[in-house]
Structure formats: structure tokens, C-alpha cells
Amino acid sequence: MSTTQPDWTTTPITADLLRGALELERTEHGVLPHRLPARARAQCADGQLAMAQSQPSGVRLVFRTRATTVELDARPTKRVYPGAPPRPDGVYDLLVDGRMTDRGSVAGGSTLTIDLATGAATHRPGPAGTLRFAGLSDAVKDVEIWLPHNETTELLALRTDAPVEPAPDRGRRVWLHHGSSISHGSDAASPSTTWPALAARRGGVELINLGLAGSALLDPFTARALRDTPADLLSLKIGLNLVNTDLMRLRAFTPAVHGFLDTVREGHPTAPLLVVSPILCPIHEDTPGPSAPDTAALATGRLRFRAAGNPAERASGKLTLGVIRDELARIVAQRAAEDPHLYHLDGRDLYGPADVAELPLPDELHPDAATHRRIGERFAALAFTAEGPFAPAGA
Structure with a gap:
């Protein structure tokens, strides 16, 4: 994990920077986006549902900034299916002013091992990692970081070399x-x-x-x-x-x-x-x-x-x-x-x-x-x- 530089800005990850999640759970070290609210999650103990709704498909960080470098500390949960081919690391997409600009992944993280025959699952905690996007224009721009659609993702810290503010509402349906x-x-x-x-x-x-x-x-x-x-x-x-x-x-x-x-x-x-x-x-x-x-x-x-x-x-x-x-x-x-x-x-x-x-x-x-x-x-x-x-x- 990189060391925060003195001239960098660390911005709390709050609901006004996230789109596509219905709820944001505060964890010991950060936040976890959910696509079903707590009341719904409490009404079903199914492990498949718990995993699926915590995988942030369509969830993205959206903000306006002049930053040329963006770092995101995250703890993903990787899935392992014994006997099946290894799954690639989840992908984060970077869009700048609506245009696809870069992609990256976060190595490490926790592991969820799932037996395809029985559905039994074992969770092993693991370390966080850092996603880094550099070389961006220093102009004011809208930045979107789309979180991996197939990887539960705990968000720990957002760092930039310029201040961040929520992107304005564009009035879209x-x-x-x-x-x-x-x-x-x-x-x-x-x-x-x-x-x-x-x-x-x-x-x-x-x-x-x-x-x-x-x-x-x-x-x-x-x-x-x-x-x-x-x-x-x-x-x-x-x-x-x-x-x-x-x-x-x-x-x-x-x-x-x-x-x-x-x-x-x-x-x-x-x-x-x-x-x-x-x-x-x-x-x-x-x-x-x-x-x-x-x-x-x-x-x-x-x-x-x-x-x-x-x-x-x-x-x-x-x-x-x-x-x-x-x-x-x-x-x-x-x-x-x-x-x-x-x-x-x-x-x-x-x-x-x-x-x-x-x-x-x-x-x-x-x-x-x-x-x-x-x-x-x-x-x-x-x-x-x-x-x-x-x-x-x-x-």
C-alpha cells in the first residue's frame, strides 16, 4: 500500500460520492457498498444472495477534480471454485468526462472458497491493496471509477493530488x-x-x-x-x-x-x-x-x-x-x-x-x-x- 504524500488530499468516501448503491455500511476500516438495504438482507440468510448483493455491479465513485493522480485503497473478496479455472482479478474502470480512459485491478484481498457441488463457502480474510490511476489532465473533469461488478469491494481510502467534490447532478433520468x-x-x-x-x-x-x-x-x-x-x-x-x-x-x-x-x-x-x-x-x-x-x-x-x-x-x-x-x-x-x-x-x-x-x-x-x-x-x-x-x- 502506498504512503500518503503530505500534499495529497484524502477524501472520506461518503454516499454523495457513490452512485448505484442502495446503502453504505460503515466497517472497521472503511465502507462497504450494498445493493440491497439492511432490512432486505435481514430477511434472507442465503449465502448466494449475500454475496451477489455485496458485489457492486453498477456502483461507481463519481467526483469532480483537477487531480492528475487518483489512488483508491480497497479490500476485494476474490472467489475460488475448487476444480474450476482460476478467476481473474476484478476490474476497475476509469471514465473521465464519460469516456473510458483506463483500467486496473487490486491484488490480494480476502478469499471466498465455494464448493460447486454443495454450495459450502469458507471466507479467509486478506490484506487491502491500492488502485492507482496517473497521468490525468489537470483540467477540471468528472471522474468515475466503476467498481468490479463481480467482486465484493470494501473501500478504505480515496487519495488525490487535488481536492475532490461531488460531481453535479446532470439531470439525467x-x-x-x-x-x-x-x-x-x-x-x-x-x-x-x-x-x-x-x-x-x-x-x-x-x-x-x-x-x-x-x-x-x-x-x-x-x-x-x-x-x-x-x-x-x-x-x-x-x-x-x-x-x-x-x-x-x-x-x-x-x-x-x-x-x-x-x-x-x-x-x-x-x-x-x-x-x-x-x-x-x-x-x-x-x-x-x-x-x-x-x-x-x-x-x-x-x-x-x-x-x-x-x-x-x-x-x-x-x-x-x-x-x-x-x-x-x-x-x-x-x-x-x-x-x-x-x-x-x-x-x-x-x-x-x-x-x-x-x-x-x-x-x-x-x-x-x-x-x-x-x-x-x-x-x-x-x-x-x-x-x-x-x-x-x-x-
């Missing part, structure tokens, strides 16, 4: 999005290149990303978090996690979707609300979950997933992506008769049959960096342009 690991950003190249981040930039909006890997399960506490978060535009990507966790049957799914939408609408009665069904995922189109690690692939050092359900079980109400798409379309059509600001988007319009041959899902569940870019571009074209549900007023 706020887009609040909820979805699964694909929305969270699994297998994207960096935090500012997850598909929601790319779509937000094209749409000229401020993103709050509540994509929660493995945890988009129609939980009431998540609906309340969405309800209570100020936003101008909302989208809900529903389906994949319900299949790959094999959490519920069709009888429970339909009223759960209605209840989730009812709760969100309590806080956002007239905001454009877009319900997005799953992108194409061949292993679960007609085969129910759960998803399971492919042990044969793990034996060769590759991480892949397979559908462990039986297609015949659809008759007993088990969910597949096809079943969910049909039911979501029906629910939205039913509700839209009384809710003119409710919209539906078939996820296959973002990634569908024609894309599979060109850009297959490497592990059978998650898109790679190129596919995130394609999904982000298509979502922006379908949602934010003149004919889309998120079109600016007067467009």
Missing part, C-alpha cells in the same frame, strides 16, 4: 433494473461493459443495477427495495434463476409475478415498467432445472452447466424458459389493460436462435463479453429510441 446473473454482469469484460451499463450509456440515463446473480427469485424484500428506490424508468428481467434453482412451480409463479409487480407499482405507479423474459438458453428452453455443474467438464478444468431436470416434468408444473416466456407475456397483456405504462420484451429479441451459432454461451448459462455488448446495444435500440417504452419525452 434514473433507470432501475433488476435481473439475474446476466444482468449482474457475469462474464462481462469489466463493470462498465455489462449489458445494462452499455445500454444505460447509449440511453443517456443513470443506472442502478439490481441484477443479483442466482437471486432474481421474485423475493418480496427485493420488490420492496425496488418500490422504495427513486427511479424514472424500471425494468425487471424475470425467469432464468427460477428455472436453474428449481424454486417454484407454475401455480406459485403466476401469483408471485403479480405480487412482485403490485409491490413495485406501489412506489412507481406511473413510471414506464418493462418486463423482460429470459434470453435464449438452450439447455433450459424445454428442460426444467435445477442447473448443475457438468462434472465431466470440471474434470478437464472447464466450468460448464447442464440442465438436471426432466422435460416430462413440465406436465406437473415445473418451469422451463419456454413456459415462463409464455406466462410473462400473458400476465403483462392482462395487466396492461389497466396499466398503460407496463410493457413486455421477449428476451429472445436480445439474444435469440440466430445468435447461438455465432456467440454461444461459453458455460451454457452466461454470455461472454461480445454477447454482453450485443445485448446492451439491442436493449438500447428497443427501449430507449423513439418507439421504445423508455423514449425521452417528446421523442
Whole structure:
């Protein structure tokens, strides 16, 4: 860790410098951004949810400064999956006046070792490290540091060689999005290149990303978090996690979707609300979950997933992506008769049959960096342009 120089400024990391987090927890040495509030976290002891919501997808430090050098002390939590390929260090993206300028990582940190077969996890504390960006212009500029979307990140200190102040509000609309690991950003190249981040930039909006890997399960506490978060535009990507966790049957799914939408609408009665069904995922189109690690692939050092359900079980109400798409379309059509600001988007319009041959899902569940870019571009074209549900007023 570098030594603070006498002429440097150390700025406390406070909520007015962070965007995209719903809550900031004070720790012994710094702060930890959360994407679900404490009340929601207290209502579920699931380790996957705890990990996902603490990974700061879409969370970024945003400030105005003349600084030419910026240092950030952070303690990341790295994930290790025994038997699977090592995961690269999380990436921090530096944007200056909205333009991608540099990238970096923080070595070291704590380690969370997760058994893919049982889900058992072991946490080992580790040291903090320092991220350094140098050689910036000495002009006044808006700086954004996007935190790793897939690495829990405790923020300890922000140092600069010139004073820092919160960046001014640019008056942009706020887009609040909820979805699964694909929305969270699994297998994207960096935090500012997850598909929601790319779509937000094209749409000229401020993103709050509540994509929660493995945890988009129609939980009431998540609906309340969405309800209570100020936003101008909302989208809900529903389906994949319900299949790959094999959490519920069709009888429970339909009223759960209605209840989730009812709760969100309590806080956002007239905001454009877009319900997005799953992108194409061949292993679960007609085969129910759960998803399971492919042990044969793990034996060769590759991480892949397979559908462990039986297609015949659809008759007993088990969910597949096809079943969910049909039911979501029906629910939205039913509700839209009384809710003119409710919209539906078939996820296959973002990634569908024609894309599979060109850009297959490497592990059978998650898109790679190129596919995130394609999904982000298509979502922006379908949602934010003149004919889309998120079109600016007067467009």
C-alpha cells in the first residue's frame, strides 16, 4: 500500500460520492457498498444472495477534480471454485468526462472458497491493496471509477493530488433494473461493459443495477427495495434463476409475478415498467432445472452447466424458459389493460436462435463479453429510441 504524500488530499468516501448503491455500511476500516438495504438482507440468510448483493455491479465513485493522480485503497473478496479455472482479478474502470480512459485491478484481498457441488463457502480474510490511476489532465473533469461488478469491494481510502467534490447532478433520468446473473454482469469484460451499463450509456440515463446473480427469485424484500428506490424508468428481467434453482412451480409463479409487480407499482405507479423474459438458453428452453455443474467438464478444468431436470416434468408444473416466456407475456397483456405504462420484451429479441451459432454461451448459462455488448446495444435500440417504452419525452 502506498504512503500518503503530505500534499495529497484524502477524501472520506461518503454516499454523495457513490452512485448505484442502495446503502453504505460503515466497517472497521472503511465502507462497504450494498445493493440491497439492511432490512432486505435481514430477511434472507442465503449465502448466494449475500454475496451477489455485496458485489457492486453498477456502483461507481463519481467526483469532480483537477487531480492528475487518483489512488483508491480497497479490500476485494476474490472467489475460488475448487476444480474450476482460476478467476481473474476484478476490474476497475476509469471514465473521465464519460469516456473510458483506463483500467486496473487490486491484488490480494480476502478469499471466498465455494464448493460447486454443495454450495459450502469458507471466507479467509486478506490484506487491502491500492488502485492507482496517473497521468490525468489537470483540467477540471468528472471522474468515475466503476467498481468490479463481480467482486465484493470494501473501500478504505480515496487519495488525490487535488481536492475532490461531488460531481453535479446532470439531470439525467434514473433507470432501475433488476435481473439475474446476466444482468449482474457475469462474464462481462469489466463493470462498465455489462449489458445494462452499455445500454444505460447509449440511453443517456443513470443506472442502478439490481441484477443479483442466482437471486432474481421474485423475493418480496427485493420488490420492496425496488418500490422504495427513486427511479424514472424500471425494468425487471424475470425467469432464468427460477428455472436453474428449481424454486417454484407454475401455480406459485403466476401469483408471485403479480405480487412482485403490485409491490413495485406501489412506489412507481406511473413510471414506464418493462418486463423482460429470459434470453435464449438452450439447455433450459424445454428442460426444467435445477442447473448443475457438468462434472465431466470440471474434470478437464472447464466450468460448464447442464440442465438436471426432466422435460416430462413440465406436465406437473415445473418451469422451463419456454413456459415462463409464455406466462410473462400473458400476465403483462392482462395487466396492461389497466396499466398503460407496463410493457413486455421477449428476451429472445436480445439474444435469440440466430445468435447461438455465432456467440454461444461459453458455460451454457452466461454470455461472454461480445454477447454482453450485443445485448446492451439491442436493449438500447428497443427501449430507449423513439418507439421504445423508455423514449425521452417528446421523442
